Amino acid sequence: MGPKRELKFALESFWDGKSSADDLLKAASDLRSSIWKQMKNAGIKYIPSNTFFFYDQVLDTTAMLGAVPASYLLLSKPAKGVDTTFNLLSLLDISSQSTSK
Incomplete structure (x- = not known):
């Protein structure tokens, strides 16, 4: 969901019709990238699968x-x-x- 629940808010905004599917996908992509960078910086060599969920x-x-x-x-x-x-x-x-x- 992100350290500040970014994905939760992006998903709710999409469900409420206040943002587009592209906005939701961008928020998700940015969050995944950030999490993968954190894992890499922590020394994790292999990123585990199924570490990201929309809901x-x-x-x-x-x-x-x-x-x-x-x-x-x-x-x-x-x-x-x-x-x-x-x-x-x-x-x-x-x-x-x-x-x-």
């Missing part, structure tokens, strides 16, 4: 691993402009889901 590191990691269960998706809300009767589970590729318990 929720647990959600990002879960999505990256393909471990989003149907019950987490049922709790989500449709994006603005999407019909509220939209079936959220239609976003899942059921054929790739394990049926074993």
